[in-house]
Amino acid sequence: MDRQLLTQSLHFRHACKLFDNERKIDSDDLRFILEAGRLSPSSFGMEHWHFIVVQDQDLKALLRPACWDQPQITTCSDLVIITAKVDDPVRRPYYEKMFGRRDMAPQMLERYLDIYQNYVNDLHSIYSWSAKQCYIAAANIMSYASLIGIDSCPIEGFEKEKVEKILLLNTTKEQVALIVALGYRVNEQSEKMRLPFDEVVTFR
Template sequence: MKGDFLKAMQFRHACKIFDAEKKIPDEDLRFILEAGRLSPSSFGLEQWRFIVVRTQELKEKLKEACFNQVQLSTCSDAVVIAAKIEELLPGSEYVEARFACLADRPEVLKWVRDFYASYYSGINISQWSITQCHIAAANMMTAAAAIGIDSCPIGGFSLSKVMEALGLDEVKHTVALIVPFGYRVNPQPQKYRLAFDDLVEYR
């Protein structure tokens, strides 16, 4: 198990060019999306929404919005991770429904509501929501690698152009990340990482 997981981590890299003729089977794409759906999130609020872009026309629009990165036009599917904003307002129907699933007693529910309202007032909700979405993105990319599917996280894009291309309302959502998935054309480059001892400190 541990060996399989590390093998997937070694396999995963930021794939720059995908085989445009090779498509991901629906059941494999569903597996990747499930890894995102089942990811942990702060307060259990599942701050993400996954928009799967499959048409070439829309992928080309995303490519333009991402400063013409070729990954978008050659991938099988691109998953745009939209970060929720409006739904995360304390007392919203969405938040109340999520908390009702987590709190089994009235006093616990009240505590969660009060704590969340206090927390919400002291953060940048958009940035917080985006960071939660990155957890789901990481899990989806690792899940993809585990079944031999490549990916490339894209955080460099024109937000306004992506929002326009997808018809997203800036009051309701922002864009956290765009992740193209597909199959590599070129051999995987050497992976460079800092040594374990340079990163890990025990206290």
């Protein structure tokens, strides 16, 4: 893999504030990007996410006021609402199924299940644990979009309860973690500002 191209892609990605609402993402490209979300790592392999892809303009328009009226919401091609599972990961049938996919001896499976049960019993918030995993998926979604020349914007600026209401979510099962808008930029991106490498990396 060409490192220079990969680094260029990291620079190409930016929080796009305005998308060209005439340009739609091709369905194969969209699938490629969403696969990067689906194939993301998650704690204990619980795949804590659900990707709701909003393509309907009327629904985007309904969501925009609940998302700090940000223009990305209505100008993007696809609005990916990433919800965090708040029930399945603590339900035995679900996690037994998830662990059961692995090729391991029954005794080993029981040990895993014990460790997992103790872990989730100690969690302060299933929502925040699941949401953390959703952020990993979001990062992959944005990186892979960028690799194929598609712009994105991660969006945390929204009123969670309002968004959940508009989407008619059963919040005992899933709650919004964050939103990723995808599409094509209208304006040139501004200069990337980052702290210097040596300030953020320490080798010991």
